[in-house]
Amino acid sequence: MKRKLTAIALSLALVLTMIPLTAMAGDGDVDGRGCTSFYFGKDLTANGACIWGRTEDVGANYAKLFNVEQAATYTIDPVRFDNYDGNWQAYEGDLYVAGSWNATQTTFTPRFRWPYPAKTLRFTYNRDSIFNEWNDPFPYAEVGINEKGVGISATESLSSMKSQVTSLDPAVSRNSGGLTEVDITAVVLMQAETARGACELVAKIIDTVGAGGREGLFLSDPNEVWYFQWLTGHQYVAAKCPDDMIGFSPNITGNVGPNGVVDITDTENFICSPKLVDIAVQAGVYVGDPKDPGNLNKIKVCDSYGSTTNHQTGRMRTGWGQIYGYTKDAEISANVPGNVYMNFFLDPPAGRKYSLYEIMRFFAGRGEGTDWEAASSIAAAGTVEAHVYELRPDMPSELATVMWMTMAPPEFGVFIPYYANLVTDAFDKMYSPDVGRNSPTGPTGYNAADPDNNSVYWVFRQLHTECNLTNLAERARIGNGVRAFWEDYQKSLIEQQAYIDMYMLRLLKDQGREAVEKAATEFSMYLSEESYEYAKKILAELRAFKAAGTAGNFVPSFSALPSYTPETTVFVSLSAADVSYIGGDAAYTLSLAGATDVLTVELEFEIDGSMLAGKALAGANGFDPINNILWVNTSGNTWKGETTLTYEAGDSTGFTGDADIATFVYTPKGFGNAAMSLTGAKVTGLYGGTTTYLDAVIKGGKAKTTVAYNKYDLNRDGKVDALDLGIVLLYCGFKASDPEWKSFVKVNDAWGNPLTAKVADVNENGVVDMLDLIDVFINYTK
Numbered sequence: 001m002k003r004k005l006t007a008i009a010l011s012l013a014l015v016l017t018m019i020p021l022t023a024m025a026g027d028g029d030v031d032g033r034g035c036t037s038f039y040f041g042k043d044l045t046a047n048g049a050c051i052w053g054r055t056e057d058v059g060a061n062y063a064k065l066f067n068v069e070q071a072a073t074y075t076i077d078p079v080r081f082d083n084y085d086g087n088w089q090a091y092e093g094d095l096y097v098a099g100s101w102n103a104t105q106t107t108f109t110p111r112f113r114w115p116y117p118a119k120t121l122r123f124t125y126n127r128d129s130i131f132n133e134w135n136d137p138f139p140y141a142e143v144g145i146n147e148k149g150v151g152i153s154a155t156e157s158l159s160s161m162k163s164q165v166t167s168l169d170p171a172v173s174r175n176s177g178g179l180t181e182v183d184i185t186a187v188v189l190m191q192a193e194t195a196r197g198a199c200e201l202v203a204k205i206i207d208t209v210g211a212g213g214r215e216g217l218f219l220s221d222p223n224e225v226w227y228f229q230w231l232t233g234h235q236y237v238a239a240k241c242p243d244d245m246i247g248f249s250p251n252i253t254g255n256v257g258p259n260g261v262v263d264i265t266d267t268e269n270f271i272c273s274p275k276l277v278d279i280a281v282q283a284g285v286y287v288g289d290p291k292d293p294g295n296l297n298k299i300k301v302c303d304s305y306g307s308t309t310n311h312q313t314g315r316m317r318t319g320w321g322q323i324y325g326y327t328k329d330a331e332i333s334a335n336v337p338g339n340v341y342m343n344f345f346l347d348p349p350a351g352r353k354y355s356l357y358e359i360m361r362f363f364a365g366r367g368e369g370t371d372w373e374a375a376s377s378i379a380a381a382g383t384v385e386a387h388v389y390e391l392r393p394d395m396p397s398e399l400a401t402v403m404w405m406t407m408a409p410p411e412f413g414v415f416i417p418y419y420a421n422l423v424t425d426a427f428d429k430m431y432s433p434d435v436g437r438n439s440p441t442g443p444t445g446y447n448a449a450d451p452d453n454n455s456v457y458w459v460f461r462q463l464h465t466e467c468n469l470t471n472l473a474e475r476a477r478i479g480n481g482v483r484a485f486w487e488d489y490q491k492s493l494i495e496q497q498a499y500i501d502m503y504m505l506r507l508l509k510d511q512g513r514e515a516v517e518k519a520a521t522e523f524s525m526y527l528s529e530e531s532y533e534y535a536k537k538i539l540a541e542l543r544a545f546k547a548a549g550t551a552g553n554f555v556p557s558f559s560a561l562p563s564y565t566p567e568t569t570v571f572v573s574l575s576a577a578d579v580s581y582i583g584g585d586a587a588y589t590l591s592l593a594g595a596t597d598v599l600t601v602e603l604e605f606e607i608d609g610s611m612l613a614g615k616a617l618a619g620a621n622g623f624d625p626i627n628n629i630l631w632v633n634t635s636g637n638t639w640k641g642e643t644t645l646t647y648e649a650g651d652s653t654g655f656t657g658d659a660d661i662a663t664f665v666y667t668p669k670g671f672g673n674a675a676m677s678l679t680g681a682k683v684t685g686l687y688g689g690t691t692t693y694l695d696a697v698i699k700g701g702k703a704k705t706t707v708a709y710n711k712y713d714l715n716r717d718g719k720v721d722a723l724d725l726g727i728v729l730l731y732c733g734f735k736a737s738d739p740e741w742k743s744f745v746k747v748n749d750a751w752g753n754p755l756t757a758k759v760a761d762v763n764e765n766g767v768v769d770m771l772d773l774i775d776v777f778i779n780y781t782k
Contacts, residue, residue: 586665586667
């Protein structure tokens, strides 16, 4: 993706002349052949999900808009199409007619056509602004998912094909009715009910009308992912993606199949054009399986069809470097394929598991910390959006797929989660201010005069523009604070998603699909708006910072995490004093926040038995333990504990509000850091008049206290005695306002470390006096 059509070149130029200069600064247009795709089978991810996605690259000033297309019903209407070119064809059903408007949008030229189904499915899609693409009806829709859970990422421009095959089977342009990337997303999503069915639909279209260009695309459903390559006018191959391999392509026609070999008789794992092998043989370019020579049922597709211009240096290096952890040029040179044919599916590093966050950052990769930082990379200024699909095999089909999407380049942005098969509407700034505009005379680009009248794309695009500096030191000074802000937000979104899933699962079970559609729409709109408002605020602060010539590093003046919370979510947290003392108690406090009618709290936690010995458990604010802690030694000195707290109210309503509900008291056994970790929490409460499990979100699941000497043992010799009383007397009369409070030294501790007056202020009231002497005396010999 994405090659512009000659028919719209003039209108595109007109649009770009109207883009304000501020929209161009730092983000020049780039070669449209910059898309990059990744695929990680479920065996290779930390959470067991199949994860795949793509960057869509075309140029800095191509706004993307996120829409929801509602289901519709169609009937035969021949008059509707008769006036286009006087050559109407009788299809069975209404006709999807794609085409292009001229620069003034007064005439329409029909292009690709295909019958509508009698009833289309609802689907989400991310399309170009009308000011960039005057094509109808879905201009360059490139990513989306329908209500059946079928997702698509379309497309990735592939390597050039050999002239020997294109002369035998030339591309069929859109102008001549061929299928191209402009139309494929909408045509697939409006009717496909499975990933395989989507592949078969694309194959049928190419068999019937042909295809323009050469493209690669992903198609998925809750159960599997397919990778489809169309190569020439009528030749294609689709391969089911394996669970135990990595897919990677920076605009390269990679060999698909085991060891890069397609077996055309394996219809379970491949869908091939009828003449895939015949055309290659006829052209004299056929390459078969080197392990099974002479078997014409097997073909290495890229070796047979692809031209020798098969390499994208910068993104190839960045992608392989990230996948395999290379940091040195020597590693890259020794391992990354050169200008040769490569397999699309790669063997993973041994024992490697990739996290969702890590894969997201692959799409923002610039080779930070490597020899090749800032070389041509995946994180391109021309990225207009990036998306990551997360397919969870342990979820029901309605909730199995989460589409994470960022508008504009992801380096200084954030992927927002969408149950995109469920949403029925989108936050208006995801598709405005283009709504209602039918001509190229309206404002384009970022609207600096009225910042509130900008789409999500333009705000994040401008944020990237401000940070996208070629000088690495200046880039870090300006951009690191922005990147850190979104890193915190992104990680919190990923953590929060697990609890949103819990809520949605219960809602689906209790109230059905309509209820989860409503909740999914609310959830996505809320986070889209929240992140958009944060981006606007950061952008304004950053521009003011630059305008003032402020020295030092830019850091947003505020910190923020996702604030969306389903109404039945209860937050559980653990805290402890910063310091505990040998001879005293180490107390850990359990708290609830956002509770509504909570009845019980079931807890699982663990401690290091070499540091802490259990002493007591006490409830608070109406909660009491119904059993003693059940301890289990799991390994070494790690002990796991379980207990249940119950709320004993005078009525049956349960606890509502925020409060500390229990204290765990331990005896420290040694010096150092003593941590207690909350590893599980289940909360029951009243929901819909019945007792049910609520959504328990652990916020702050690990509490740490530093175990120090008894604070009355001033000289750190292990006992409180006359020497400690003497230190108080030495510093008696010193105040916190004295300049010597933290620096003047009269005595050292038992280990030779200097002791200042502050250490003698044991009651911490800012002065060393007789009250401190009495406190030390009371704790004498302890």
